[in-house]
Amino acid sequence: MRKRCWEISPGFWLLLVLALLAGAGEVLPLVLAASVCHELGHLAALRLAGTRVELFRLTAFGADIRADTRYMPYGRELLCTLAGPAVNLFLAVIFARVAGDYLLAGANLLLGGFNLLPIPSLDGGQALHILVSWAVDPMAADAVCRRVGLACAGALTAAAAVLTAVSGGGIFLLLAALGTLLPQLPPRERLPLKKRGTAVP
DSSP states (O other): OOOOOEEOOOHHHHHHHHHTTTOOOHHHHHHHHHHHHHHHHHHHHHHHHHHOEEEEEEEEEEEEEEOOOOOHHHHHHHHHHHHHHHHHHHHHIIIIIIIIOOHHHHHHHHHHHHSSSSSTSSHHHHHHHHHHHSSSSSHHHHHHHHHHHHHHHHHHHHHHHHHHHHHHHHHHHHHHHHHHHGGGHHHHOOOOOOOOOOBBO
């Protein structure tokens, strides 16, 4: 019997219900559409690179794509990692300049820009790890990315908390920021950001 290669976590459904209860029903379809395009960008790049996807999992903080990249050159791995945000930024330009749909453009711009932040769980953090590994070595990349990611996630969480306190809105940005910060906090020693061979672009 073939093992299922996709999963949906309970956290994803919980976040969906919370978004609807918070009145995000009008914005939610735009964000979901941008997210689908983002993940299709990753999947298409991995397929073109000849890499098999082992698991596609939807979580409360986005999608987790696990693929075997043990034999993938750094440059090609970097392209697969940046494919998702690249699709979002391209669509943002198309929707704004060609279609005149600024809501869809904004959803893609925000999603693409957010994912480029140098935080380990995001594409920007993965890209930074690949670049430092390529230039120096994976051990140095682990150390650099932990420090940069913690600083960036801390600053993002503080900014989101201030925005929420001042405006009374931005609760989902705050939750997303906390989702990037909490996994990086002590006391437990963090595992290496990425072991080559079990990449999550």
